[in-house]
Amino acid sequence: MYDILFWFFSIAMLVCGLLVIANRNPVASALFLVLLFVFLAGLFVLLEAFFIAAIQVLVYAGAIMVLFLFVIMLLDIKASERRKFRALGVVGGIAVAVAFVWELVIILTRPLKPLATGGDELSGGLEQVVKPLFANYMLPFEVTALLLLVAMIGVVLLSKRELK
Amino acid sequence: MTSAITLNDYLIVSGLLFALGIAGVIIRRNALVIYMALEMNLNAANLALIAFSKFNKLVEGQILVFFVIAIAAAEVAVGLAIIVALYRRKQTISVDQLTTMRL
Numbered sequence: 001m002y003d004i005l006f007w008f009f010s011i012a013m014l015v016c017g018l019l020v021i022a023n024r025n026p027v028a029s030a031l032f033l034v035l036l037f038v039f040l041a042g043l044f045v046l047l048e049a050f051f052i053a054a055i056q057v058l059v060y061a062g063a064i065m066v067l068f069l070f071v072i073m074l075l076d077i078k079a080s081e082r083r084k085f086r087a088l089g090v091v092g093g094i095a096v097a098v099a100f101v102w103e104l105v106i107i108l109t110r111p112l113k114p115l116a117t118g119g120d121e122l123s124g125g126l127e128q129v130v131k132p133l134f135a136n137y138m139l140p141f142e143v144t145a146l147l148l149l150v151a152m153i154g155v156v157l158l159s160k161r162e163l164k
Numbered sequence: 165m166t167s168a169i170t171l172n173d174y175l176i177v178s179g180l181l182f183a184l185g186i187a188g189v190i191i192r193r194n195a196l197v198i199y200m201a202l203e204m205n206l207n208a209a210n211l212a213l214i215a216f217s218k219f220n221k222l223v224e225g226q227i228l229v230f231f232v233i234a235i236a237a238a239e240v241a242v243g244l245a246i247i248v249a250l251y252r253r254k255q256t257i258s259v260d261q262l263t264t265m266r267l
Contacts, residue, residue, distance in 0.1 A: 003169055010173075018184060051226070067240060068200065
């Protein structure tokens with residue numbers, strides 16, 4: 001059952017990824033990206049990272065993609081999207097991707113040994129993830145909050161007046 | 165774990181997703197779709213981190229992914245604001261026409 005779910009989520013996710021970059025219409029691309037995030041959350045659940053899976057659906061599929069769709073609807077993209085892909089770009093992109101995958105296969109055909117430095121079996125529930133977040137990683141957590149504030153102010157500034 | 169799925173399988177899936185993201189960034193001309201492909205790259209890295217975290221029984225990987233997601237949210241907000249500002253100025257988001265900084 002685990003194996004079937006793994007292959008289902010993986011293949012569905014990769015097909016969605018292919019459709020994101022192959023689709024002419026940016027709205028369709030964005031919707032396939034939402035689907036990709038949902039399948040990725042499924043993989044996270046298989047890896048027993050339940051909290052991260054919930055965050056993935058809430059933040060990525062919920063907030064970020066709504067932002068994307070808002071911007072797509074805001075801009076009139078239809079006119080600029082009729083152009084054909086450039087042959088050089090397509091060939092170059094596929095070549096780089098194939099080279100990357102080839103390199104990956106060379107590395108990963110040897111089995112990796114887990115470090116096994118950790119302690120008990122990971123449950124990935126809320127408590128196990130959030131406790132270190134508020135104990136050992138308090139400072140990065142607060143800095144992230146500050147970063148979000150800075151980003152928010154930056155966005156307001158960027159959208160208030162024309163770029164000089 | 166009784167399953168036949170190993171760390172390598174997860175890493176290969178993550179690598180394939182990353183390769184798709186790279187190909188998307190290079191192939192597409194639409195700045196918004198390039199941005200979506202970049203998000204795919206980030207998510208491929210997240211998948212690798214979670215897989216390492218699971219198979220090494222360390223919770224730190226999941227915490228790192230938590231921060232990556234938070235920063236990705238900030239990054240998307242700023243990036244999309246920049247794209248909207250660019251569109252208001254140049255009336256296009258095709259990277260073929262945004263050549264002001266080209267030598």
